[in-house]
Amino acid sequence: MATPATTAAHAPGASEDTGLWSWLTTVDHKKIGILYLYTALFYLMVGGLEAALIRTQLAKPNLSVVSAETYNQLFTMHGTTMVFLVVMPLSAAFFNYLIPLQIGARDVAFPRLNAFSYWVYALGGLFITLPIFFGVAPNGGWFGYAPLSGPTYGSGFNMDFWVLGLQILGISSLAAAFNFITTIINLRAPGMTLMRMPMFTWMSFVVQFLVILAFPVITAALFFLQFDRFFGTNFYVVQAGGDPLLWQHLFWVFGHPEVYILILPAFGLVSEVLPTNSRKPLFGYNVMAYSGMMIGFLGFGVWAHHMFAVGLGPVADSIFSLSTMLIGLPTGVKIFNWIATMYGGSLRFPASMKFAIGLIAMFTIGGISGVMHSSPPSDLQQTDTYFVVAHFHYVLYGGAMMGIFSGIYHYFPKITGRLMNERLGTWHFWLNFIGLNLTFFPMHFSGMLGMPRRIYTYDAGQGWELFNLMSTGGTYLLIVAGLVFAYNFFVSRAKGAVAGSDPWGAPTLEWSIPSPPPDYNFAQIPEVTSRYPLWDLKTPDRTAGLEHSHGDAGAIAAAHAVPVHEETERRTAKELGIPMPVNTIKPFMVALGIIVMFSGLIVLHAGKFPLAMATMLGGGAFMVASLYAWLTSPLE
Amino acid sequence: MTTASAGAHEAHEHTHYTTTGLDNKKIAIWAFIGSECMLFGSLISTYLVYKGKSVVGPFPHDAWTSPAGQLFKPILNIPVTSASTFVLLMSSLFMVLALAAVENKGKPGYEGWQGSSKVWLAATALAGAVFLGFQAYEFTSFVHEGLTIRTNLFGTSFFTLTGFHGTHVAVGVLWLLSLLFIDIKRGLGPRDTINVDICALYWHFVDVVWIAIFTLVYLIK
Amino acid sequence: MSIERAHADHVHEHPTWKQYKWVALVLTVITAVEVWVYYTPFKDSPLFRPTLLAMSAVKFAIVVMYYMHLKYDHAIFRKLFVGPLIIAGCTLVAFLFLFGKVWIG
CATH class of the missing domain: 1.10.287 (Helix Hairpins)
Incomplete structure (x- = not known):
């Protein structure tokens, strides 16, 4: 029945096992979350170094720190890395770690599929990152505009890695999204209605729908590009009547929801941090949930505002301009609700709170410059200049990354059992805050003065020198901030103060269990009667005015649920009689098969037809065989 | 245990509590189908956007003359495709009968070959294979008539769209054959309903995509 | 809800x-x-x-x-299917409009 792999991994106490094999075979959502976290932080370092090189090259006019070709590879990989290998996986780290804990579940719906998602991401990340060490990294921009990314103008291997790498990473995101949708719909503890879910879970829920609806579109667009590159089709070939705008439309139908995929998890995280540290329920919970859904829905109707410059005509311009202005409303509502959450609260300012407030301020700046772009006439002046670079770094660095840092400080004690050093956290915050404003604020000016994006150098005398120097200095400051964070992270992990189960006095279920949580999460499934179960328990006056009710008795009995309580005992799953999924290497093997299969196309491009076929068929066969082995072996 | 059930064992619906009382796999497959709507939506959009934009023939609905002066008929073969469409529609009927047979195994009215899940699973897989045969015939005859995926925009978008659909059919046939294999080996019964149901949902979805393609690509000029 | x-x-x-x-x-x-x-x-x-x-x-x-x-x-399946179908349909129509395949007014 079981393969040798599963028997080996099924040693008693496998969850306490920390060897390499245990990480390769784990199906525990918390360990997978940690894998995501470390991998994404590693890529954050890679992407940050790429940014440092870019800024060094631009520090002064006419520098030649890197060549133009290397510069193209650097900015392409900086964007691709930060979007697909850093912010999405950091969000995924929190999805994995937190969603089951927040909804009172013992794991995700499909634990092995979850491991598969991670391994596809990890291996796909290597696939797209390694080429930079050989000078063949993707060089056509993170948006890969055809026909520049097509066979005629991008004849090298560079964009092959991009097209295939994104395709691989898409598999990871899609598999994870189906998993989390099912988990959130189906594994909530009794009484945890949708409108009682913690806001992070809510925002994650919206994001999963964005993923399953946006990624198929880029998948199709990438297949077209792949076919153009490898099989000589005509999708983006102008001579054959093909329309390059097709790529742009398909890309941005994906690309705009993608920016909400990047920001909404961060919104969710600060929506946990702010009420906890204001010691006050989230202001306007329902509106927060609905505006998240609204952002998600409207996110599919605004894509062409990335393309005003191509000349879509007055009707299309007006429609997309209006829908873009419209989407500013639910976003603005969130900002006001966060402020109102803090208003009248009993505030406390740990590092997580500083970063959360930082997000509100920085995202507002980025949001306002975003609304400026929604007007086609003003967009035509700003498009393709550093003004746009300033805008999206305010929302993605000042927004998404600040929110993620906030989440890391907040949840570090839950994940490791130890607190992060607050003094270093404060240093990190201020260095980061000053660094980011010094880097990105001057870009508004260099952009308005006409500095185009993606140029590898510029002449003196255009009024850009000071602003570029400031941006470069700011980047170095951000690196110092990053080093402070890394030092704090690793030292606190080893020597930080012991946290206990609920160091912040937070209201949601994940804080009712020990830190770090046992592999089964909840010894007994909790029955939830309100949005803030732990506050009901510890500070009932804080939540007295909110809705409380007991759920369906049948469901409570079916889940053997007990009222929410603090779990302090640490017993093994075996002692408690909780069936746990068996560790398995098969998801890793399937992921490996996929990577090998895709690599075959690179070999094909190299002109080695038999070897390419062998690689593709071999990888495909390995994948299918591993998949069958996976599907026919039991989970537990 | 290996053959204890088809499909992933991720959810033990009878031992594990779920919020909705529904099976995890069924929620996941519907989410997947929702996602597939966007994939085929993109493919169909592309086909329609490129309709009539080909610079050279062959064309789907119009006759054309090659540079050498040879006259070609419109390339789409409606009678053959109508037949394959009919086969795929019938496969959906076989599929629901297979599901009913699995769900009601042993109940009155499900005796004999008409109540045998093996018969209907085999019939569904066979119909899928016949559909793929028709498609292979269509593709090869197009290539003989000078239309490849590289010839023009029509070839590019047509082969990609129908090829993606065909790949989905092929995956479905493999899935059905896997179920059939398990059925022969140990027999599928009511407790396997969910595993047959998710396959059926996938299969019918592939069928409805074809309903759209048949009208949009073949019948409407 | x-x-x-x-x-x-x-x-x-x-x-x-x-x-x-x-x-x-x-x-x-x-x-x-x-x-x-x-x-x-x-x-x-x-x-x-x-x-x-x-x-x-x-x-x-x-x-x-x-x-x-x-x-x-169950209604949840309807939501999971009809929602994406509507977005796919709207996107398709928008594409036809943007590429001049259909005209408004």
Whole structure:
């Protein structure tokens, strides 16, 4: 029945096992979350170094720190890395770690599929990152505009890695999204209605729908590009009547929801941090949930505002301009609700709170410059200049990354059992805050003065020198901030103060269990009667005015649920009689098969037809065989 | 245990509590189908956007003359495709009968070959294979008539769209054959309903995509 | 807003055999009409496209409602399917508009 792999991994106490094999075979959502976290932080370092090189090259006019070709590879990989290998996986780290804990579940719906998602991401990340060490990294921009990314103008291997790498990473995101949708719909503890879910879970829920609806579109667009590159089709070939705008439309139908995929998890995280540290329920919970859904829905109707410059005509311009202005409303509502959450609260300012407030301020700046772009006439002046670079770094660095840092400080004690050093956290915050404003604020000016994006150098005398120097200095400051964070992270992990189960006095279920949580999460499934179960328990006056009710008795009995309580005992799953999924290497093997299969196309491009076929068929066969082995072996 | 059930064992619906009382796999497959709507939506959009934009023939609905002066008929073969469409529609009927047979195994009215899940699973897989045969015939005859995926925009978008659909059919046939294999080996019964149901949902979805393609690509000029 | 828990035994009523065969017959008839219409002079009528699209939509709906038993199933499945279908449909129409395949006004 079981393969040798599963028997080996099924040693008693496998969850306490920390060897390499245990990480390769784990199906525990918390360990997978940690894998995501470390991998994404590693890529954050890679992407940050790429940014440092870019800024060094631009520090002064006419520098030649890197060549133009290397510069193209650097900015392409900086964007691709930060979007697909850093912010999405950091969000995924929190999805994995937190969603089951927040909804009172013992794991995700499909634990092995979850491991598969991670391994596809990890291996796909290597696939797209390694080429930079050989000078063949993707060089056509993170948006890969055809026909520049097509066979005629991008004849090298560079964009092959991009097209295939994104395709691989898409598999990871899609598999994870189906998993989390099912988990959130189906594994909530009794009484945890949708409108009682913690806001992070809510925002994650919206994001999963964005993923399953946006990624198929880029998948199709990438297949077209792949076919153009490898099989000589005509999708983006102008001579054959093909329309390059097709790529742009398909890309941005994906690309705009993608920016909400990047920001909404961060919104969710600060929506946990702010009420906890204001010691006050989230202001306007329902509106927060609905505006998240609204952002998600409207996110599919605004894509062409990335393309005003191509000349879509007055009707299309007006429609997309209006829908873009419209989407500013639910976003603005969130900002006001966060402020109102803090208003009248009993505030406390740990590092997580500083970063959360930082997000509100920085995202507002980025949001306002975003609304400026929604007007086609003003967009035509700003498009393709550093003004746009300033805008999206305010929302993605000042927004998404600040929110993620906030989440890391907040949840570090839950994940490791130890607190992060607050003094270093404060240093990190201020260095980061000053660094980011010094880097990105001057870009508004260099952009308005006409500095185009993606140029590898510029002449003196255009009024850009000071602003570029400031941006470069700011980047170095951000690196110092990053080093402070890394030092704090690793030292606190080893020597930080012991946290206990609920160091912040937070209201949601994940804080009712020990830190770090046992592999089964909840010894007994909790029955939830309100949005803030732990506050009901510890500070009932804080939540007295909110809705409380007991759920369906049948469901409570079916889940053997007990009222929410603090779990302090640490017993093994075996002692408690909780069936746990068996560790398995098969998801890793399937992921490996996929990577090998895709690599075959690179070999094909190299002109080695038999070897390419062998690689593709071999990888495909390995994948299918591993998949069958996976599907026919039991989970537990 | 290996053959204890088809499909992933991720959810033990009878031992594990779920919020909705529904099976995890069924929620996941519907989410997947929702996602597939966007994939085929993109493919169909592309086909329609490129309709009539080909610079050279062959064309789907119009006759054309090659540079050498040879006259070609419109390339789409409606009678053959109508037949394959009919086969795929019938496969959906076989599929629901297979599901009913699995769900009601042993109940009155499900005796004999008409109540045998093996018969209907085999019939569904066979119909899928016949559909793929028709498609292979269509593709090869197009290539003989000078239309490849590289010839023009029509070839590019047509082969990609129908090829993606065909790949989905092929995956479905493999899935059905896997179920059939398990059925022969140990027999599928009511407790396997969910595993047959998710396959059926996938299969019918592939069928409805074809309903759209048949009208949009073949019948409407 | 909350998702109702299905009945513990959740024996949703499925269509019967007889219904399945009727559905198949209806689908076959519509398909036959579609192909037949293609060979009649109606093909050049301005109503040809809308008629064919309507017939195709009806077939689509019948398969989804009866064969995929969405009509008889939990509402959550309907939401999971219809939501994405609407977004896909809107995107398709937007593409036709943006690429000048259909005109407004």
